[in-house]
Amino acid sequence: MTDFAATRRAFHLPQGIAYLDGNSLGPMPVAARDRVARMMAEEWSEMLIGGWNKAGWYVQPRTVGDRIARLIGAGPEQVVMGDTLSIKVFQAVSAALRLRPGRRVILSDSGNFPSDLYVADGLARAVGAELRVVAPDDVASAITDNLAVLMLTEVDYRTGRRHDMAALTARAHEVGALTVWDLAHSAGALDVDLLGADADFAVGCTYKYLNGGPGAPAFIWIHPRHADAAQPILQGWMGHDAPFAFDLDYRPAAGIERMRVGTPPVIALAALDAALDVWDGVSLSDLRARSVQLTEAFIAGTGAACPDVALNSPRDPALRGSQVSLRHPQAYAVMQALIAAGVIGDFRAPDVLRFGFAPLFNDLDDVERAVETLARVLRDGSWNDEAFHRMSAVT
Numbered sequence: 137m138t139d140f141a142a143t144r145r146a147f148h149l150p151q152g153i154a155y156l157d158g159n160s161l162g163p164m165p166v167a168a169r170d171r172v173a174r175m176m177a178e179e180w181s182e183m184l185i186g187g188w189n190k191a192g193w194y195v196q197p198r199t200v201g202d203r204i205a206r207l208i209g210a211g212p213e214q215v216v217m218g219d220t221l222s223i224k225v226f227q228a229v230s231a232a233l234r235l236r237p238g239r240r241v242i243l244s245d246s247g248n249f250p251s252d253l254y255v256a257d258g259l260a261r262a263v264g265a266e267l268r269v270v271a272p273d274d275v276a277s278a279i280t281d282n283l284a285v286l287m288l289t290e291v292d293y294r295t296g297r298r299h300d301m302a303a304l305t306a307r308a309h310e311v312g313a314l315t316v317w318d319l320a321h322s323a324g325a326l327d328v329d330l331l332g333a334d335a336d337f338a339v340g341c342t343y344k345y346l347n348g349g350p351g352a353p354a355f356i357w358i359h360p361r362h363a364d365a366a367q368p369i370l371q372g373w374m375g376h377d378a379p380f381a382f383d384l385d386y387r388p389a390a391g392i393e394r395m396r397v398g399t400p401p402v403i404a405l406a407a408l409d410a411a412l413d414v415w416d417g418v419s420l421s422d423l424r425a426r427s428v429q430l431t432e433a434f435i436a437g438t439g440a441a442c443p444d445v446a447l448n449s450p451r452d453p454a455l456r457g458s459q460v461s462l463r464h465p466q467a468y469a470v471m472q473a474l475i476a477a478g479v480i481g482d483f484r485a486p487d488v489l490r491f492g493f494a495p496l497f498n499d500l501d502d503v504e505r506a507v508e509t510l511a512r513v514l515r516d517g518s519w520n521d522e523a524f525h526r527m528s529a530v531t
């Protein structure tokens with residue numbers, strides 16, 4: 137059994153708050169602060185340029201990628217770190233598109249995160265392809281013969297709705313299309329199984345449920361059947377087969393290494409590597425069970441105590457990720473009042489209160505506190521208090 141009391145103790149959680157925003161930025165693992173301090177004191181300062189080899193900076197995008205692989209149902213040497221998630225989306229979709237010459241349609245849904253849609257749209261315009269965006273429930277029926285790439289975020293950042301990765305991937309494969317899965321709201325939150333779902337490409341960030349810190353690097357995974365065939369569009373020198381030969385011609389490195397672009401963010405990778413230590417000994421089925429327990433308790437609690445909000449997430453946990461969103465016409469003001477009372481979630485336009493439940497550090501006390509505080513804020517109308525608004529406008 138995973139010891140979640142121990143994983144909670146691994147984080148610095150400021151006194152007096154219930155932090156339900158780990159789905160946007162995970163809290164700081166105490167070991168990350170120490171690791172970065174040590175990296176500065178022992179590596180950068182003393183080794184200087186020698187750190188690339190002596191301290192393993194050069195291979196870190198892969199060694200850290202191997203640690204992420206276990207958390208997303210991938211194998212060793214299949215994941216590489218670097219850049220931002222938006223860049224990794226571009227790399228995955230562009231490589232998938234090149235693997236399907238003659239097909240021009242990229243399909244996504246309106247629940248996707250805007251950056252993914254913007255990036256795919258920009259790419260489509262540049263190469264004469266078409267981005268088609270349908271409602272989340274219409275994705276399966278929009279998978280038609282001319283499809284090149286199905287690009288989806290598994291868990292919707294607003295509603296928490298979870299797509300069926302295995303079923304939609306199978307459907308895409310039936311028509312000869314490839315899949316790109318964005319795991320931003322899945323990695324570290326669910327028992328993701330990329331190989332089991334037979335996905336083609338996956339990308340994700342590490343500053344949410346993986347707790348790598350603000351600006352932590354993103355990851356990209358390619359199924360081994362495509363890894364040596366996928367042609368990078370961003371032909372950066374660190375994805376070259378022999379970067380230090382400084383050839384004038386680009387030749388992609390073997391496998392996933394080709395998805396490296398330029399110099400890795402070594403300090404950020406040190407923090408992320410320490411954050412991943414917390415995952416040692418965490419079983420993904422325990423993680424999922426705890427996530428369901430927390431979200432179920434929150435939905436039941438708010439359902440009973442907060443009649444003024446409406447559930448905006450699927451009621452069935454099988455169709456949901458690790459967050460719950462609620463709707464209220466004055467959601468922004470309600471969230472400001474909640475934050476002032478020490479319950480930190482976030483607001484998403486136009487009327488969504490969003491609460492992330494990160495199994496590594498959230499517990500049933502957080503759920504209870506959030507339910508009670510929300511019920512009180514809604515009951516006593518403090519969110520609607522003019523004095524409160526004047527105060528929150530300046531703080």
Ligand SMILES: Cc1ncc(COP(=O)(O)O)c(C=O)c1O
Nearest residue numbers: 220221222249251289293318320
């Ligand atoms: C699903 C999803 N995709 C993409 C992004 C953008 O990632 P980045 O800012 O790291 O490029 C986010 C969050 O910011 C996200 O939630």
Ligand SMILES: Nc1ccccc1C(=O)C[C@H](N)C(=O)O
Nearest residue numbers: 159160161249293294320343344
């Ligand atoms: N990277 C950020 C930087 C600043 C503020 C928020 C973010 C988020 O990650 C938002 C998140 N993608 C979301 O699902 O809302």
